[in-house]
Amino acid sequence: MQTSQTDPLLEPFSTARLTFKNRMVHAPTTMNMSDDRGYVTRQTVGAYEALAAGGFGAVCVGATCVRWDGLINERMLGFYDDTYIISQRELVEVIHNNDALAGIQLFYGGLIPGVGATFPLEPGKGWIPGTVSWGPSGKYPIGNQQPGVVPTETYRELVEAYAQAARRAKEAGYDYVSFHFCHGSLPHVTLSLLENQGRNDEYSDRFLFCEQILQRTQELCGKDFPLIPRLVCDENFVGGYDLDYFIEHYAPRLHALGIDALDCTFGSMLPAQSRDPEVSSGEVIGGGFYVPNLVALPYIKRMREGLAARGIAMPLMGSCNINTPEQMRAMVGDGAADFFASCRQSLDDPDFPRKITEGREEEIRKSTRTGASLLAGNIFGKGVAGSAQNAAFSRDREYRLVPTLQPKKVLIAGGGSGGMEYAITARQIGHDVTLYEKGGELGGVMAWAGNYRTLPNMEQIAYQPDWHKLMIAKLGVDVRLNTEVTADLVLAEKPDIVVVATGAVPALPDVAGLDAALASGFARTIDRVLREGPETLPEGPIVVWGSGEGIELALDLARAGRQVRLLDAAERFVPAAYIGSRSKAVLNWAGKAGLETEQGVRLEDVGNGSLRIVKDGKAEALACAALVVAPGRTAHDPLSQALRGSGITVQRVGDARTPRSYGNAIHEAAYLVRHI
Ligand SMILES: Cc1cc2nc3c(=O)[nH]c(=O)nc-3n(C[C@H](O)[C@H](O)[C@H](O)COP(=O)(O)O)c2cc1C
Ligand code: SF4
Incomplete structure (x- = not known):
C-alpha cells in the first residue's frame, strides 16, 4: 500500500485556474433522475451528495442538455433558461460541502436521440417527443436510420445555447464546465471525418462548432472561467480521425483557447468499421466487459508525447475500465494522465477515494462492471444510473443506516x-x-x-x-x-x-437417461463444471446443452482449442440475462472461434458417452466425452x-x-x- 506522501493519487494538482485536492474525479454520468422538465430532484441531489462525500477531488455533474430537442433520456438534466439555476445550486452546494470541485457537463444530442427507440421513428426524429436526430451529413445514422442534416442557422443557435447554459452554470456556482464533445453528440460528429462530409457552409471546418462554443462561453463567462471539455481523441474507425490527426489539427486549437484540462475519450457510437478488429469503437466508450482494463492508457501516453513534441502543455484526464487502485495509479503515473475519471467504479463504491485517502483501500468494493443497467434498463432508454453492487446509490438519505x-x-x-x-x-x-x-x-x-x-x-x-x-x-x-x-x-x-x-x-429437463448420466459423471451441470473449472472436463469432444446459459462456457472451450457443440431446444438464441450487454461481443467472438449456436435441436436421450438429438427433423447420434447441461435455473x-x-x-x-x-x-x- 502507498503512503499519503508517495501516493500519486493523493497529490494535489493545479491547472491554470483550479486546484484539485487529489487526482480522482467522478466522470460525467447522466443519471436520468431529473424531473420531467430537467430540473434537479431529491434523487439527483442524493446521488451527487454520495459521490461528493466519497472524497473525489472533483465531481462532474453528468450530461446536461442545452436545448430541448437534443435530449437522450426523458429525465436528463437541462439548463434551458435561468429558472434552472436555483435547483442546480443544490447540486453545487452538496458538492462544495464535501470539499470537492463542482463541474457540470453540457450536452446536445445530435444523432444520439435516435437511439433507444422501441418503435419505428419518423425521419429526423428522436425517440422522445420533440427531439431530433440529425448530424452534419446524416450519412452515419445512430438509431434512427433516416436522420436529418443540421442547418447552418441551427449550428449558430446551438453555439449560443451552449454558452448561455455555461453562463448559468457559472451563476449556479460551478467551478468549471465540461462539454460533451464525444461519443456521438453533435459536436463530436461534427469533428468526425466520417460524418462531417460534403457540407458547403463554414461547418465544413470540423472544429469550428466546438471552437465557437468555447469562445462564446468565454465571452459570457470571462476568459478565466475554467473549461474542461471532453473530446474523442481517436475515433477508432477505418477512415475516422486518429490520435495523430487529433494532435495535429484539433489539439493546437483547443490549446489556443486556454482550456484548463482535456478530458480524453477514445471511441464513438457512429456505425462504422472499427480500426481494431478485436475491440469495437463503441466498446471503448463505456468499456465493454471484455475490453482490457486501462484501455485508454496507451492512447493517453501517446497523446502526452505527441503534445510535448508540439510544445503543447495541457493537463490530461483519462478514464475507462479503471477499477483497482493499481489501475488508478497507472493512469496517473509517469507520462500518463494528470487525473483519472471513473464512472462505474464511482457508482459501485462512491467512497473509494476516501478509502484510499484513509489507508483502507482493501475495503474498496471493486466494480464488477456488470449491472448498472441490467437492473434499471438502458440509460439511452428509460433506465436510471445505478449499481448492482451498491443498492444505496442515489438513495443514500433513505438508506442511511440507523x-x-x-x-x-x-x-x-x-x-x-x-x-x-x-x-x-x-x-x-x-x-x-x-x-x-x-x-x-x-x-x-x-x-x-x-x-x-x-x-x-x-x-x-x-x-x-x-x-x-x-x-x-x-x-x-x-x-x-x-x-x-x-x-x-x-x-x-x-x-x-x-x-x-x-x-x-439448474432446471434440469426431463430427458431419458439424464439422471443416470449425471450420476455417472458423463453429464455435468454447468454449475459443477464452473465450480471445478472447465479444465477438469475429460479429453475429447464436448456438447453443451443450453445456449443461453452455456454460450460463454462453450466459447471458452472453443477458444481453448476444444471441440465443442452448443445445442438448444429454442428456435432462437436468447442469452441469459446476466450476459447482458456483452452478448453482442459473445456472439462476435463465437463467430470468430467458429462456434455456432445450433437452435431448435431436441435432446431425445442421453446414454453413457453418447446422445441422441433431433435436428431439422432428422435423428442424429452424437458421441462425446462429456455433456454439459446449462438449462437455466429454478x-x-x-x-x-x-x-x-x-x-x-x-x-x-x-x-x-x-x-x-x-x-x-x-x-x-x-x-x-x-x-x-
Ligand atoms: C450510466 C452511465 C452514464 C454515463 N453518462 C455519461 C455522460 O453523461 N457524459 C459522458 O461524457 N459520459 C458518460 N458515460 C461514460 C462514462 O463517463 C465513462 O467514460 C465510461 O463509463 C467509462 O468509464 P468507466 O469504466 O469508469 O465506467 C456514462 C456511462 C454510464 C455507465
Ligand atoms: S449493465 Fe451492462 S450495459 Fe449497463 S453499464 Fe453494465 S455492462 Fe454496461
Whole structure:
C-alpha cells in the first residue's frame, strides 16, 4: 500500500485556474433522475451528495442538455433558461460541502436521440417527443436510420445555447464546465471525418462548432472561467480521425483557447468499421466487459508525447475500465494522465477515494462492471444510473443506516450475494445475526461464475463476493459453514426473522437417461463444471446443452482449442440475462472461434458417452466425452414452505424468490433489511 506522501493519487494538482485536492474525479454520468422538465430532484441531489462525500477531488455533474430537442433520456438534466439555476445550486452546494470541485457537463444530442427507440421513428426524429436526430451529413445514422442534416442557422443557435447554459452554470456556482464533445453528440460528429462530409457552409471546418462554443462561453463567462471539455481523441474507425490527426489539427486549437484540462475519450457510437478488429469503437466508450482494463492508457501516453513534441502543455484526464487502485495509479503515473475519471467504479463504491485517502483501500468494493443497467434498463432508454453492487446509490438519505434500539435475532440461510448483503447490513444496524451456508464456502454463484480460462476480465465477477466476505469478517458476523438450515434448526434457534437466500438450482429437463448420466459423471451441470473449472472436463469432444446459459462456457472451450457443440431446444438464441450487454461481443467472438449456436435441436436421450438429438427433423447420434447441461435455473426454497404456519417471519431474497441477476439479490436484501 502507498503512503499519503508517495501516493500519486493523493497529490494535489493545479491547472491554470483550479486546484484539485487529489487526482480522482467522478466522470460525467447522466443519471436520468431529473424531473420531467430537467430540473434537479431529491434523487439527483442524493446521488451527487454520495459521490461528493466519497472524497473525489472533483465531481462532474453528468450530461446536461442545452436545448430541448437534443435530449437522450426523458429525465436528463437541462439548463434551458435561468429558472434552472436555483435547483442546480443544490447540486453545487452538496458538492462544495464535501470539499470537492463542482463541474457540470453540457450536452446536445445530435444523432444520439435516435437511439433507444422501441418503435419505428419518423425521419429526423428522436425517440422522445420533440427531439431530433440529425448530424452534419446524416450519412452515419445512430438509431434512427433516416436522420436529418443540421442547418447552418441551427449550428449558430446551438453555439449560443451552449454558452448561455455555461453562463448559468457559472451563476449556479460551478467551478468549471465540461462539454460533451464525444461519443456521438453533435459536436463530436461534427469533428468526425466520417460524418462531417460534403457540407458547403463554414461547418465544413470540423472544429469550428466546438471552437465557437468555447469562445462564446468565454465571452459570457470571462476568459478565466475554467473549461474542461471532453473530446474523442481517436475515433477508432477505418477512415475516422486518429490520435495523430487529433494532435495535429484539433489539439493546437483547443490549446489556443486556454482550456484548463482535456478530458480524453477514445471511441464513438457512429456505425462504422472499427480500426481494431478485436475491440469495437463503441466498446471503448463505456468499456465493454471484455475490453482490457486501462484501455485508454496507451492512447493517453501517446497523446502526452505527441503534445510535448508540439510544445503543447495541457493537463490530461483519462478514464475507462479503471477499477483497482493499481489501475488508478497507472493512469496517473509517469507520462500518463494528470487525473483519472471513473464512472462505474464511482457508482459501485462512491467512497473509494476516501478509502484510499484513509489507508483502507482493501475495503474498496471493486466494480464488477456488470449491472448498472441490467437492473434499471438502458440509460439511452428509460433506465436510471445505478449499481448492482451498491443498492444505496442515489438513495443514500433513505438508506442511511440507523442503529436499532430493538435488536432482533436474524437467521440467514444461504451465503450468496443476497444472504451476505443482508448479514452485513443487519449487523451494521445492530441486529444479532447468524449466517448459515450449506457448502464449505461463502460466495454463492458469483464465487465461481467467472471461472473461465480464455475470456478476459472474468475474475472481476468475484470482486463482489470477495468484498462481501471481507466485510463479513471485519464485522465479525457469526458464520456457520457446512450447515443446511432445516425447519428443525430454525425452530430450535427461535429467531425473530428467517431470511431465505438459498439461491437457485439448474432446471434440469426431463430427458431419458439424464439422471443416470449425471450420476455417472458423463453429464455435468454447468454449475459443477464452473465450480471445478472447465479444465477438469475429460479429453475429447464436448456438447453443451443450453445456449443461453452455456454460450460463454462453450466459447471458452472453443477458444481453448476444444471441440465443442452448443445445442438448444429454442428456435432462437436468447442469452441469459446476466450476459447482458456483452452478448453482442459473445456472439462476435463465437463467430470468430467458429462456434455456432445450433437452435431448435431436441435432446431425445442421453446414454453413457453418447446422445441422441433431433435436428431439422432428422435423428442424429452424437458421441462425446462429456455433456454439459446449462438449462437455466429454478428457485430453490424448501424452507419457506416448511416454516409456513410456524409464526416466524420469513423473508426471501434473490434467486430463492425468482432466478435473476445477483444485483436483484443485493437490492432486495438491502431493502428488506432496512425494514426489519
Ligand atoms: C450510466 C452511465 C452514464 C454515463 N453518462 C455519461 C455522460 O453523461 N457524459 C459522458 O461524457 N459520459 C458518460 N458515460 C461514460 C462514462 O463517463 C465513462 O467514460 C465510461 O463509463 C467509462 O468509464 P468507466 O469504466 O469508469 O465506467 C456514462 C456511462 C454510464 C455507465
Ligand atoms: S449493465 Fe451492462 S450495459 Fe449497463 S453499464 Fe453494465 S455492462 Fe454496461
